[in-house]
Each structure stands twice: as C-alpha cells, then as structure tokens.
Amino acid sequence: MAQAIQQILNDPDELSEEGMSWSRQVGLAFIIPRAALQCVPLAANEPRDGLQRTATFVRLPDASPKLVVAPAGPCGFGVFATTRISSNERLGEYTGEIRSYDIWCEEIKALKIRRRNSDASSPFIREELYAAWAGSGLAEKGVVIDAYHKGNLMRFINCSCKPNCSFKSVSAPREPHGRLQVTTLRAIEAGEQLSVDYGWYHDPATLDDIRKEAVAAYTSDLPHLQALQLSDPEPGEGDSEAVQLVAEALKEARGRPGLRRRPHSFLAGLLDSEALARFLESGKRFSEATTYRAIPDPVWLLYEVLGAERVGIACRCGADPSLNSSGRCAGIIGRPLQVNFAGRDES
Ligand SMILES: C[S@@+](CC[C@H](N)C(=O)[O-])C[C@H]1O[C@@H](n2cnc3c(N)ncnc32)[C@H](O)[C@@H]1O
Known part of the structure; x- marks a missing residue:
C-alpha cells in the first residue's frame, strides 16, 4: 500500500487541482485523488433538520497532515498513514451534516423505494454507511453525523x-449530542490503513434480517446438504458455493484432501472440517431449521455470513492486509472477529 501512496504522490493527474483545492478548503495538508472527490468539503459540522451545532468549547485538532486518501482494494478508497502515528493520538474530527436520525432514516427509506420499490432495511445502500451515531439528541430521537x-x-x-x-x-x-473525533487505538505504521468498527451488526433490524436470510440460504441448501451425509459425498454441478465448501471440508476431514477445486476461499475459512466430521459421526444430521438457532452448529457461521451477503453488508476487511493485519475477518461489518467471541450467543 505504501507503493499506492507513492504513486499518488508522484502522479500529477491524481494529485489534481480539484483535490488540492478541496484539501485547502478544509484547511488540511492531505491529498484527495481526483476519483475520490465525491462530496462537498466541510471543515466544521453543518446543522440540518432544525438541529444546532453543539456548544462544545473543546477545540478539536484539524485533520492530521499525516494522512492521505488512496485506493483501498475491495473497499473503494481508504485513509492511510504517511508516517508513524502514535497510540491514542487525536487525528481530527469526523465532519458531516448534523442530522436527526429519524429524518435521515426516512430519506434513506425514500431512496430505497425509488431504487428498488421497497423500503426494507436490507440490503443496505452505500449511503447508509457514511452516517455515524452522535448521541440521543434533545428530542431523544438520535442524531447522526452524515x-x-x-x-x-x-x-x-x-x-x-x-x-x-x-x-x-x-x-x-x-x-444533547456530541462531535466525533477520530483517535488511534494503537500505534499505526507509515503505509497502514486507518480503520474503525462501523458497528452496524448490532442494529437489531439488520441482525434480524441477516438471520432470516441465513435460514433462507440454509433451507434452500438443505436437500443438497442431506445428500452429503452419505459416506462418500460428491458435490453436484448445480450445488451452491456453501454446499461445495461443506463437501470439500468433509472430504478433508475424512482424509481425502487435495480435492479443492479452487484456492482456499474467504468463506472456506468459516468452516471447521473437524467439527463438521464430528457432528456427522456422532449421528447428528442436517435437518429443517425454521429459526436461526436451529441451524446446525458446524455450519451456522457460514450461513450467517451468507445471510449478511444477501443483506448486502458483507465485510471484506480480511481480504485487504492493510485494513486487517491479522488477515481474519468476521464476514459481517461491525461484528466482532470470530476469534474474539465464543459463539452465536454474543450480544
Ligand atoms: C464511510 S465509507 C468509507 C469510504 C469508501 N471506501 C469510499 O471510497 O467512499 C463506507 C463505504 O465503504 C465501503 N466499505 C468500508 N469498509 C468496508 C469493508 N470492511 N468491507 C467492504 N466494504 C467496505 C462500503 O462501500 C461502505 O458503504
């Protein structure tokens, strides 16, 4: 990624006049590549929906000159450090429009109706993930910085x-509501990408949608999963990716590795082949699930992530080493990493 930053610094087209003027307007020393100029520059929050700016007298630092916006693989553009940044450093304010949460929600719903004739909470649309929660507000209806x-x-x-x-x-x-300041949780090396946890998974409506979709995906795969319970399973041509992954994991657990037809995929990492084999060897079977809880243990994580993909907020931070140095990802934006939680009862 350091190379990508260097490329932007060296490329006169990327280091565009518009980018420089955008940067100057917000009084910053960072560089916005031409293709990333997507919104009006705002050095301070702008109130809307009859809301007021906070009276906070605390002076927040201007955005740090140690940052640059650059292409970030599977996630569009991202923010990178150009030099080492220490832990607990205040990097600047997250500015945007101060919006009443309920009015903002209505606008998002209207956009969804225009685009796809339904205001269902899922799938998410891109616009939703630029709004950050700023407190309950005077009317107790919530305030977001959008x-x-x-x-x-x-x-x-x-x-x-x-x-x-x-x-x-x-x-x-x-x-009644606050301003948002980006602060480092640990030291960040030059070239590393900045990241936060968006936390959308904990939105109850989204979680509900994800779990309904997980049940739907599992139910449509069930006959194929049941066919795999035979002693020598062979995935069929029309099988879903999940069924093929379960077949491969079973073969692996039964001592027939090397049958993988594709490189180890992101989803394959969500399956524990040993646990799958133990499940079947103990006489348990894939059976009907009308609720998320009833999806069998060895495959629930796989189907939950597939549910998230159907909802439209799949996380791909694990696919970008600069975004997630461990290379592991929960598969769902805002969800704690699998290694950090004990199972599906997490709250
Ligand atoms: C606040 S913006 C971040 C900037 C964005 N990458 C851009 O180029 O405008 C949120 C959007 O970035 C993308 N994004 C951010 N983090 C992601 C992740 N971990 N996995 C997949 N997409 C992500 C999604 O498209 C999301 O709607």
Missing part, C-alpha cells in the same frame, strides 16, 4: 473487524 454529501477525509475511513482507530464523542455536560 458525511455522505458533505464531510472531510475522515469519511474515507473503512471498516475493520480489528480496527486501529475509533470515534470518540466529545461533548460538554448536558449537550
């Missing part, structure tokens, strides 16, 4: 299951 149309470079920070930054809310006592 950086989709207006904002600063912080709006380019992607989501990671193992984030190196977080949003800290800064507000004076009794202030």
